[in-house]
Amino acid sequence: MSTEDFENASVAPDGQPAEEQPVWRQEYPIDWSASEYVTRREFTRLLLVTSFAFVVGQAWIVLSSLAKKVSAAQPPRVEIATVDQVPVGGSLLFYYPTDNSPCLLVHLKIDQYVAFNQKCTHLSCPVLPEVDQGRFHCPCHEGEFDIQTGVPLAGPPRRRLPQVTLEFANGRIYATGIEEGVA
Amino acid sequence: MPVSELQEFFVDPGRCIGCNACVQACGECDTHKGSSMIQLDYIDYASSPQTVPVICMHCQSPTCAEVCPADAIKRMADGVVMTARKPRCIACNNCVLACPFGVPKMHTEMHLMMKCDMCYDRSSVGKKPMCASVCPSQALFFGTRAEIEKLRPNSRPINTFKFGGQSIKTKVNMMVPKHIPIEQLDITAAIYDPTVSINLEDELWFANVSVSEVSV
Numbered sequence: 237m238s239t240e241d242f243e244n245a246s247v248a249p250d251g252q253p254a255e256e257q258p259v260w261r262q263e264y265p266i267d268w269s270a271s272e273y274v275t276r277r278e279f280t281r282l283l284l285v286t287s288f289a290f291v292v293g294q295a296w297i298v299l300s301s302l303a304k305k306v307s308a309a310q311p312p313r314v315e316i317a318t319v320d321q322v323p324v325g326g327s328l329l330f331y332y333p334t335d336n337s338p339c340l341l342v343h344l345k346i347d348q349y350v351a352f353n354q355k356c357t358h359l360s361c362p363v364l365p366e367v368d369q370g371r372f373h374c375p376c377h378e379g380e381f382d383i384q385t386g387v388p389l390a391g392p393p394r395r396r397l398p399q400v401t402l403e404f405a406n407g408r409i410y411a412t413g414i415e416e417g418v419a
Numbered sequence: 420m421p422v423s424e425l426q427e428f429f430v431d432p433g434r435c436i437g438c439n440a441c442v443q444a445c446g447e448c449d450t451h452k453g454s455s456m457i458q459l460d461y462i463d464y465a466s467s468p469q470t471v472p473v474i475c476m477h478c479q480s481p482t483c484a485e486v487c488p489a490d491a492i493k494r495m496a497d498g499v500v501m502t503a504r505k506p507r508c509i510a511c512n513n514c515v516l517a518c519p520f521g522v523p524k525m526h527t528e529m530h531l532m533m534k535c536d537m538c539y540d541r542s543s544v545g546k547k548p549m550c551a552s553v554c555p556s557q558a559l560f561f562g563t564r565a566e567i568e569k570l571r572p573n574s575r576p577i578n579t580f581k582f583g584g585q586s587i588k589t590k591v592n593m594m595v596p597k598h599i600p601i602e603q604l605d606i607t608a609a610i611y612d613p614t615v616s617i618n619l620e621d622e623l624w625f626a627n628v629s630v631s632e633v634s635v
Binding site for chain 2: 246247248249264266267268269271273276
């Protein structure tokens with residue numbers, strides 16, 4: 237008998253072809269080439285490659301956020317409203333700097349205006365201004381922010397609302413930029 | 420890298436001088452974890468000093484692997500049946516009981532069955548297995564078919580064994596006298612007919628042939 241016979245898969249004791257063997261014999265073949273055996277070394281290699289991919293992913297996140305910071309253009313100066321458009325205690329919804337970021341202009345006292353991004357820093361629900369209680373209220377999870385500074389007061393949010401810097405000229409209110417804050 | 424197709428293992432029990440060199444060398448193979456997997460069997464201790472080395476015959480349909488409940492014994496593409504995979508072996512002894520040649524050994528302290536793997540680290544890179552490299556009488560021979568024909572002009576290799584109703588083809592060849600007209604070695608018959616082993620020359624101990632067939 238030549239050794240070529242051994243190239244083929246091993247023969248079952250009953251001599252029948254592999255297709256006619258019971259399921260257990262097909263699923264647990266004796267032949268190394270037919271069995272899906274994961275060696276310890278192969279598994280270690282998988283772990284290594286996966287963790288290397290994680291490292292690369294982290295580096296990519298850091299680099300892309302750095303690149304975003306560097307290339308971020310100063311947001312444009314946009315006219316929001318006229319002074320007499322918002323009464324004391326009232327608020328106005330506007331979109332700044334893009335149409336996707338709703339912001340709130342709030343007239344606290346006479347000639348005292350603040351503007352904040354409307355997205356709650358917890359899960360991006362729109363916050364509602366409650367001027368008489370001095371807070372922004374997020375109804376989704378009972379989050380609260382200080383209406384003057386945007387600092388979180390209660391509930392799940394941990395970051396302050398991004399503040400829109402304002403400028404006044406000739407009775408008109410302009411948004412000039414956004415201040416992201418941590419706390 | 421598989422074992423070369425040209426190189427085959429030939430066991431010539433008639434040439435065994437019982438020196439135990441193969442037993443010692445086997446334990447020094449890198450993959451054998453310091454333990455020897457060859458044993459030297461006496462044919463008939465009372466009447467003869469004749470010994471025979473027992474190595475794994477590397478069956479085409481390995482019974483040890485067939486009975487393994489943990490799927491731990493694997494056969495490589497070149498036909499070499501490996502030692503049980505350490506992470507899978509549950510030390511249940513099924514293979515030890517099932518093997519018709521009595522090859523697998525249970526290493527209880529290691530919780531692992533180990534058997535001759537033809538020194539796969541050596542034979543897969545073209546070297547001889549440890550036992551074949553040290554055997555002084557070349558009772559264990561690893562080489563090409565052409566070589567063995569030249570070295571043993573009066574013998575021929577046979578690799579079919581009969582156990583009861585089951586025929587087993589093996590990768591390892593057993594040398595039998597050339598003039599005996601047998602196609603397979605009937606082990607069971609030899610066991611139950613002791614006259615065969617007593618009356619024949621030592622080299623024929625395993626062959627189920629009647630004395631009249633052989634001109635000794």
